[in-house]
Structure formats: C-alpha cells, structure tokens
Amino acid sequence: QSSGGVLPGKEVFDLHQTDGFILDLTRALADDHKLKIDMDGFRRAEEEHKRKSGVGSWGVMAAGPLDAIQKDSGETEFLAYERTSIEAEVVGLVVDGKRVDEVNTEGTTVDLVLDRTPFYGESGGQVGDTGSIRGASSEFEVLDTQKHTGLIVHRGHLVSGTIKVGDTVFATVQGTRRAGIRRAHSATHLLHHALHRVLGEHAMQRGSKVEDDVLRFDFSHGAAVQPGEILRIEDIINERIAEGATVSIAYMDIKQAKEEGATALFGEKYPDKVRVVSMGDYSKELCGGTHLDNTGQVGLCKIINEENVAAGVRRIVAYTGKRALEQVRDNESLLKEVATALKTPQAQDVPRRVQQLQDELKQLKQELAKFTKASVADRVDAFLSEAEHVGEAQIICKQVDDLDREGLRELADQLRTKGKSVAVLLATVIDGKVALLAAVSKDLVKRGVKAGDCVRESAKIVGGGGGGRPDLAEAGGKDASKINEALSKGADVYRSALS
Incomplete structure (x- = not known):
C-alpha cells in the first residue's frame, strides 16, 4: 500500500x-x-x-575494514570460472566489524579475504559458493561468499587451529553444490529460450534465483501459463538438454554483444566489456554466472510450480539434475501409494478409479439429501406445535444434533413454508464447533424482524460471529456448552423485534 x-x-x-x-x-x-x-x-x-x-552483515558492519583491506591488498583475483580449488594467501580477516591479524577461537564468525579465490560471490541471482579454506594449522568453513567493491569475501567460521593474515592456505569450493548451481544456472537460459518459443518474445526475464539444482525464474507475461504450455516449455528444455549443445563463453564490447542479439537482464547495468554465454545457436545472454560445458550436463529439468508474483510478472520454479530425478521418483512413489489406497492394481488405473469414487460419492450425497429431507419433514410438525406464539408470529429456537448446515437450511425452509409468520433459530455442533442458522418469514421481515440481528447476538454468547440477509443468516462459535443460552438470547431478540 x-x-x-x-x-x-x-x-x-x-x-x-x-x-x-x-x-x-x-x-x-x-x-x-x-x-x-x-x-x-x-x-x-x-x-x-x-x-x-548475521549473514551478509559484513555489508553494513564491516564496510570500513573491508575497504581498508582492498586499499592495502588490491582487488581479489577472481578464478571461479577456471578453478574450484587453489592455493592462496590470507590478506584480511574481519571479526565483529573489526579488522584483526589472527583468529584462534573455534566457532568464531569471520569475514575472510584471500588474494585470489575460486569461490563465486553471490551476484546476478546466483548464490555464493560454500566450501573450505585450510592452512598448515587451521581449518575454516565457508558458509557464504559475497562481493564487496572488488573483493570476494568468504564468510564462515573457524573450525580448528589458528588462521592469520599472511598464511598460505588451500581454498576449495564444495564441488557437488557448485555442480548443482551450474546445472540450475544453465537451465535458466534454456528456460528463457523455451519461454520465448512457447509464449513469445515478450516473456523476458525479470529476475532469478539460482541455487543447488533449484532455479526460480521471473518473467513478463500477463496470464497464468496453462498446463499444456508448461509441458511444451518443459519438453523444449529437455530436448535442448538431450542435444548436448556446447556452452561457449566470449568477452566482447557491450555494443557488439547487443548487435549479435545477446539478451540482457531487465534493469541491469553492464560494463563496457561483457561476458556472453551462448548455448548452441538458440541462446545468447549477457551473464556472469558459472555454467556447464554443454547442455547435456543438466541431465534433467522438471518444472514444479508456476505462479503470479506481480501484475504482469509470472514465476516458474524448477529442479535440475539429481533433484529433478528425485522429484519424479517422489511423484511416482506418491502415485503408487494412492493406487494402493484406492485398491487399483496399476497406477494408470487411478484416474478411472477416482472418477468411479466421485460418481459413488455423488450418488450417496443424493441419497443422503433425500434422507435428510425426510428426516427434516418428520420434525417440522413437532417444532411448529412447540413454537412460542407472539401474537400471530411463531418463534422456534431449537438445538438439532444430527444435521449439518445443509440440513439446518432445509429444516428452516420447511418451517417457513409450512408455518406462517415464523422466526427460526437452529443450532447444532459440527466438528466440535457451534453452527447457528436464523431464518425469518417474508411477512415478518417487512415488520422489521431480521435474521441477521438474531444470529449476530446469539453468536456472541458462544464466542463467535456471523451475519447475512434479513431473511436468512448464519454464524459459528466455539463454546458448545452455551448453546441453550444462545438460543434463549435469539428468542429475546425476536420477541423484542415483534413487540
């Protein structure tokens, strides 16, 4: 707002x-x-x-110390595209927003800077790497990697030993996680391509989040993507994966990249020299993320959700690689469980069995409705004979224990049809909660008797609320022990309106 x-x-x-x-x-x-x-x-x-x-708090708390480290040691040499492990030198340590020369307390949260690194710092929607940094007498766990004005900052904690500025260490990216991130990032480019094919060129990227075998992709589109379209998009992605097209990287001037048709992210600012990621002859995007060598390495891509996130912006969530395979297997397992519960020998028989059960349920509901109507009819005369008379008007306030809300409506309708000048309040308990229904004949409504007033005041007694039209209103409540008191209150409201 x-x-x-x-x-x-x-x-x-x-x-x-x-x-x-x-x-x-x-x-x-x-x-x-x-x-x-x-x-x-x-x-x-x-x-x-x-x-x-805490995570990312270096951006606020440690900006000064990090700037000082950069001034003393220069920018971090970024080697994440070429390597996943490398020997490097510790050039800066920051603890609690202060620059320190060494850390020797296990569990201490540290922002650690190396002269060069294979770690990718979070940017462009891709999460930062995790991994380890080991020295001769220390072990440091990297829980997140961020960028800070030319520096790559490894945020984590000391596992053991003592780590000092000037130490020679071996930095190693968590390879399995990095591989999953690469699969997901390359798959976002394939998804972007597939969206253009199925929905049109207007379906441009509006944001993304790339994690370990999980991708979230926002794009321009004015309506929900239909199930058939989702299948076509998924088919195109997996066809491109099966082709195993080469993923190539090139560096060029931004002008040349645009002339060659490279897609740029909406709202993103780019330097004069850009990195262009191409897949086959169908995808070319400006991108600084880590990617696969060929599309076949994605393995599998499975779309699991599509939703609206803003006016004209949709979001697709998908899994890749092993995560996608696990999702498919989970779905198969769930389908088998459903088949077993429905007592069908084959999973493909589930839709037929479900339809059969729906038909049976429909028939049972029809039979129940007939029974309810008959059961209600048996009570109408008794309730009318027990009605309180206020002049020519009849007030009926009763608890009915074996009817649902539909049954209450049927009973109220029959009372108004058979009786004359009737004001009704019925109560029952459904799943431990009070259900109230008030109904008033049309002639009494004209005299100012309102079902809404009755049910509203009665509902207060049982700790609930509700309302409706002057001739029909419903409410609920929590305290079933006060139903009689609520019915008495309803009768008082009707008497007052009739006096």
Whole structure:
C-alpha cells in the first residue's frame, strides 16, 4: 500500500528479500502506477535485516575494514570460472566489524579475504559458493561468499587451529553444490529460450534465483501459463538438454554483444566489456554466472510450480539434475501409494478409479439429501406445535444434533413454508464447533424482524460471529456448552423485534 503516492521502503525491501523482486523491477512497476519508492526506508530495512540475520552483515558492519583491506591488498583475483580449488594467501580477516591479524577461537564468525579465490560471490541471482579454506594449522568453513567493491569475501567460521593474515592456505569450493548451481544456472537460459518459443518474445526475464539444482525464474507475461504450455516449455528444455549443445563463453564490447542479439537482464547495468554465454545457436545472454560445458550436463529439468508474483510478472520454479530425478521418483512413489489406497492394481488405473469414487460419492450425497429431507419433514410438525406464539408470529429456537448446515437450511425452509409468520433459530455442533442458522418469514421481515440481528447476538454468547440477509443468516462459535443460552438470547431478540 502506498502513502501519498510513495511505496514504503520496508515493504519494497520485503518484496526483494522474501519474494525475490529485484529493485529495478519494483521501480518499473511503481513507475507504471505513478508511484515513488522510499529509498531511505529501503536502505534502513536492508541494514536492519543484515544486522539481525548475521549473514551478509559484513555489508553494513564491516564496510570500513573491508575497504581498508582492498586499499592495502588490491582487488581479489577472481578464478571461479577456471578453478574450484587453489592455493592462496590470507590478506584480511574481519571479526565483529573489526579488522584483526589472527583468529584462534573455534566457532568464531569471520569475514575472510584471500588474494585470489575460486569461490563465486553471490551476484546476478546466483548464490555464493560454500566450501573450505585450510592452512598448515587451521581449518575454516565457508558458509557464504559475497562481493564487496572488488573483493570476494568468504564468510564462515573457524573450525580448528589458528588462521592469520599472511598464511598460505588451500581454498576449495564444495564441488557437488557448485555442480548443482551450474546445472540450475544453465537451465535458466534454456528456460528463457523455451519461454520465448512457447509464449513469445515478450516473456523476458525479470529476475532469478539460482541455487543447488533449484532455479526460480521471473518473467513478463500477463496470464497464468496453462498446463499444456508448461509441458511444451518443459519438453523444449529437455530436448535442448538431450542435444548436448556446447556452452561457449566470449568477452566482447557491450555494443557488439547487443548487435549479435545477446539478451540482457531487465534493469541491469553492464560494463563496457561483457561476458556472453551462448548455448548452441538458440541462446545468447549477457551473464556472469558459472555454467556447464554443454547442455547435456543438466541431465534433467522438471518444472514444479508456476505462479503470479506481480501484475504482469509470472514465476516458474524448477529442479535440475539429481533433484529433478528425485522429484519424479517422489511423484511416482506418491502415485503408487494412492493406487494402493484406492485398491487399483496399476497406477494408470487411478484416474478411472477416482472418477468411479466421485460418481459413488455423488450418488450417496443424493441419497443422503433425500434422507435428510425426510428426516427434516418428520420434525417440522413437532417444532411448529412447540413454537412460542407472539401474537400471530411463531418463534422456534431449537438445538438439532444430527444435521449439518445443509440440513439446518432445509429444516428452516420447511418451517417457513409450512408455518406462517415464523422466526427460526437452529443450532447444532459440527466438528466440535457451534453452527447457528436464523431464518425469518417474508411477512415478518417487512415488520422489521431480521435474521441477521438474531444470529449476530446469539453468536456472541458462544464466542463467535456471523451475519447475512434479513431473511436468512448464519454464524459459528466455539463454546458448545452455551448453546441453550444462545438460543434463549435469539428468542429475546425476536420477541423484542415483534413487540
């Protein structure tokens, strides 16, 4: 919600943090609706989140020390594209926002900087690497990797020993996780290509999140993607995977890249020299992420969800590699469990069996409705004979223990049909909760008697609420022990309206 045409910064940050909205996407949507963003509030919310969460808090707490490390040692040599392990030198350590020369307490959270690294720092929607950094007398676990103005910062904790500035260490990326991230990132490019094929060129990327064999991809599209379209998109992706096309990397001027048709991310700012990732002859994108050598290494891609995230923006979540295979197997296992529960010998018989059960249920409901109607009819005369008379009007307030809400409606309708000038309040207990229904004849409604007033006051007694039309209203409550009191209250409301 906006206040005075300004979107609160905290809400914009929550969209970014929780739902993955890049800031430029929110800006664009805000511009479309002639709204502004409270950027000061956004930055305050961002800093507060970092302070509370710890992860990434170096961006706020340790900016000064990190800047000093960069000034003394220069930028980190980035080798994540070529290597997953390398010998390096520790050039900086930051603990609790302060630069230190050594760390010797196990479990201490540290921001560690090397002169060169094989670790990928979170950017472009791709999560940072994890892994280990080992020295002659120390072991450091990397839990996250971030970028900071030319530095690659390894955030983690000391596992054992003492680590010092100047130590020679061996930095190793967690290879299995990196491989899953590479599969997911390459699959996002294949997904982008497939979206263009199925939905059209307007389906442009609006944001992404790439993790270990999991991808989340936001794109422009004005309607829900239909099940048939999802299948076609998934088919195209897996066809491209099966082709095993070469994934090639090239560096060129941004102008040349655009002339060659490379796709750029909406709202992203690019340097004059860019990295272009191509797959076969069908995909070419500006991208700084880690990728596979050929599309076949993705193995399998399975779309698991498609949803709306904003006006004109949809989101697809998909699994790749082993995670995708596990999802398929989980689905098969679930289907087999359903088949067993339905007592069908083959899983392919499940739809037929479900339809059969639905038909049986429909028939049973029809039979139950007939029984309910007959059961209700048996009570109508008894209830009318026991009605309280106020002039020519009849007040009926009763508890009925063996009817559901539909049964209460049927009973109320029959009482109003057979009786004259009837005001009804019925109560029952369904799954431990009170159900109330009030109904009033049309002639009494004209005299100012309202079912809504009756049920509203009665519901208060049993700890609930409700309402409806003057001639028919329903409510619920929690305290079944006070049903009689609620019925008495309803009768009082009717008497008052009739007096």
